[in-house]
Amino acid sequence: xxxxxxxxxxxxxxxxxxxxxxxxxxxxxxxxxxxxxxxxxxxxxxxxxxxxxxxxxxxxxxxxxxxxxxxxxxxxxxxxxxxxxxxxxxxxxxxxxxxxxxxxxxxxxxxxxxxxxxxxxxxxxxxxxxxxxxxxxxxxxxxxxxxxxxxxxxxxxxxxxxxxxxxxxxxxxxxxxxxxxxxxxxxxxxxxxxxxxxxxxxxxxxxxxxxxxxxxxxxxxxxxxxxxxxxxxxxxxxxxxxxxxxxxxxxxxxxxxxxxxxxxxxxxxxxxxxxxxxxxxxxxxxxxxxxxxxxxxxxxxxxxxxxxxxxxxxxxxxxx
Amino acid sequence: xxxxxxxxxxxxxxxxxxxxxxxxxxxxxxxxxxxxxxxxxxxxxxxxxxxxxxxxxxxxxxxxxxxxxxxxxxxxxxxxxxxxxxxxxxxxxxxxxxxxxxxxxxxxxxxxxxxxxxxxxxxxxxxxxxxxxxxxxxxxxxxxxx
Numbered sequence: 001x002x003x004x005x006x007x008x009x010x011x012x013x014x015x016x017x018x019x020x021x022x023x024x025x026x027x028x029x030x031x032x033x034x035x036x037x038x039x040x041x042x043x044x045x046x047x048x049x050x051x052x053x054x055x056x057x058x059x060x061x062x063x064x065x066x067x068x069x070x071x072x073x074x075x076x077x078x079x080x081x082x083x084x085x086x087x088x089x090x091x092x093x094x095x096x097x098x099x100x101x102x103x104x105x106x107x108x109x110x111x112x113x114x115x116x117x118x119x120x121x122x123x124x125x126x127x128x129x130x131x132x133x134x135x136x137x138x139x140x141x142x143x144x145x146x147x148x149x150x151x152x153x154x155x156x157x158x159x160x161x162x163x164x165x166x167x168x169x170x171x172x173x174x175x176x177x178x179x180x181x182x183x184x185x186x187x188x189x190x191x192x193x194x195x196x197x198x199x200x201x202x203x204x205x206x207x208x209x210x211x212x213x214x215x216x217x218x219x220x221x222x223x224x225x226x227x228x229x230x231x232x233x234x235x236x237x238x239x240x241x242x243x244x245x246x247x248x249x250x251x252x253x254x255x256x257x258x259x260x261x262x263x264x265x266x267x268x269x270x271x272x273x274x275x276x277x278x279x280x281x282x283x284x285x286x287x288x289x290x291x292x293x294x295x296x297x298x299x300x301x302x303x304x305x306x307x308x309x310x311x312x313x314x315x316x317x318x319x320x
Numbered sequence: 321x322x323x324x325x326x327x328x329x330x331x332x333x334x335x336x337x338x339x340x341x342x343x344x345x346x347x348x349x350x351x352x353x354x355x356x357x358x359x360x361x362x363x364x365x366x367x368x369x370x371x372x373x374x375x376x377x378x379x380x381x382x383x384x385x386x387x388x389x390x391x392x393x394x395x396x397x398x399x400x401x402x403x404x405x406x407x408x409x410x411x412x413x414x415x416x417x418x419x420x421x422x423x424x425x426x427x428x429x430x431x432x433x434x435x436x437x438x439x440x441x442x443x444x445x446x447x448x449x450x451x452x453x454x455x456x457x458x459x460x461x462x463x464x465x466x
Contacts, residue, residue, distance in 0.1 A: 039342045042352040122404040287335065302328065 013105055017094050025240035026056035066229035071134055074226070078132035083227070083234035086125025090241035092118045097248045098172045100258045100265035111172035112160060112249070113289050119204070119245060122238065123149045126206070126213065126223050129235070135224040135232045141222025143241075144292060145213035148203055151299040152210075156200035158307035162193040162314045163253045176257035179316070185254040189314040194254045198308045201246040202280060205239065209287040212295055247276035329452040367420045369436045369460075370411050372451040373375040376430035379404050383422035383431050391415035392422060413439065435461050 001196035030045065030053060037044025045052025048253040070079065096111035098104040108114050123146055130142015164170060165188065184190045203210035214222030224235045251257060251272035290298065353360055355405035362368065370392070384392050423432050438460055441447060447457045 035346070038346050038350065041345055041348050041350055043350045043354065046354060077436075080390075282339065282342060282346070286338045 003227065017105065019239050020090065021091060021094065021244075022237070024244050025237050026060070028240045028243060028277060029056045029059070031277075031282075035278065035281045036285045039282070040056075047268055058234065058237060063229055063233040068229040068231065069226070073134035075132040077135065078128045080132075081236075082125050082129035082132055083231045084125070085128055086122055086238040087234045087241070089118045089120075089122040089125075090238040090245065093241075093245045096172055098246070098252060098257055099269050103237045103266060104173065104259075107171055107173045112164070112253070113170050115245070115249060116157060116160070119242065120149065120153060120252065122242065125235075125238070129223040133223070135226050137219040138223050138225050139226070141213040141215075144219075145206060145223060148206070148210065148212065148295060148299075151296055152200040152203040152303070155196050155299065155303035155307040157215050157270055158304070158311055159197040159200065159257040160253065162190060162307075162311055165311075165314055165318060166190065172252055172257075176252060176259060179256040180259065183254065183256045187317075189310055190254065191275045192306070193314070194250070196303055196310065197253070198250060198276075198280075200299075201250065202283065203295070205242040205246055207238055207239075207243065207280065208245075208284045209289050210295060211289060212292055215289055217289075243277060243280065244273065247273045250276050254265040255288065326333070337444055346386065347403050366435055366437070367418045367433045369413065369434055369439060369457060370416060370422060370451070371432055371434040372408075372409055373430045373432070374406065374452060376428040377406060377409075378430070379406065380427060381425070382425045386421045386425045388419060388421065389415040406452060411449045411451050413447040413449060414444070 034051070034056070045055040048054040048058050070076070088173065092280045093115045095105045096108050096114050098107070126145045127142040130140070133139070163184055165185060167175040169178070170267070171174060178184075185194050203286045206213050214224065215217075219225070226230055227235060248269075251269060255272045256274075257272075258269040260268035260271075263271075379394060379396060382393060384394055391412040393408075393412075395407040395410070397405045397407045418433070420433055424433075434457070436457055441459075446459070
């Protein structure tokens, strides 16, 4: 009987998380289109619903109705599994994200490590898509993505380690609790860590300006060139779920998580997360894309040394 | 080494400048129009379709003669009636090159070019217009918006 109740509660929680992810992704897509449009001094979607809010639903219906094309030379198994390998890790990261005081699926004692480990495996999906498509652009996109994500993982983790030195715990809730006296971003060495984190996180989720794995001007659409219909939609979902995840981590690690006056914790958490998502969209539509060598050079010659120096300074500040 | 840090700092400042520019754009009202429902006003001397003010026409045939594509045709009324009265004023839209010479040469200003620019049709015979019909351009003046 106990096992039945556990399974039922697992299904309910899973359904809530999946529904939230789908809604959040649809909202982010609409919002991104609006932000990009207004940055380019135009309207963006206006026809479907009030200011086009129902546009993502129309898009989903369109994608559902599209033909699912499989290239003749594709590696069928790899091709079929790739969208799942990209989407599942993105969804799994939600286990350890604290939406509120008790609003967390499971407060793991190594929560942040779990999230980093799980989201890193999303690269498998991208590389499998690149390999399975039997297309030179896809393969190049997948290879670039692998190189990029492995390079940017280092400054990303180094900047998170700086936070962990101050919080003294890997648990997401304890990191939030450690910021009760003041947000971590207000501390000087963590201010720099935030910027290292956010730059590496943009590269980590393949978002412009670091979107060389799917650079339109060079690689058509990169790893998802050959995908259509619902499989393409799954890559899209994974991309926007990852966007939410990195923003939620930034809000938790640097902006005090769900803590805040007046409003309930969930509202504060969503305000902070969507604020960071807005910042990432703003960055996306402001900067041009660097070349591959510039991108790798930036990771190894700038971000990694800066993150290391910052780590040393943070240690010195803690020991002082 | 100092060059390295100088480049880092200048790079960051320039990125910030770019972000400020895009933020200014973000809060600027959109300059585009929602096309079928909102339309841009045409310029004063815009050359749309050829149009006719029937009362002013003195049937001098100058427009017919100057038209480089021969798209205008005047037919007077038959002899028993007054000779200087229009029976029909044909305008073949598919031949027209919108040069505006007819409007320029017209001594009384009877022939002019209006502001209609949405002139697509689905049938060729709709392109032959009698300028004496009052509802000749009704189709394009009030297009049905879906």
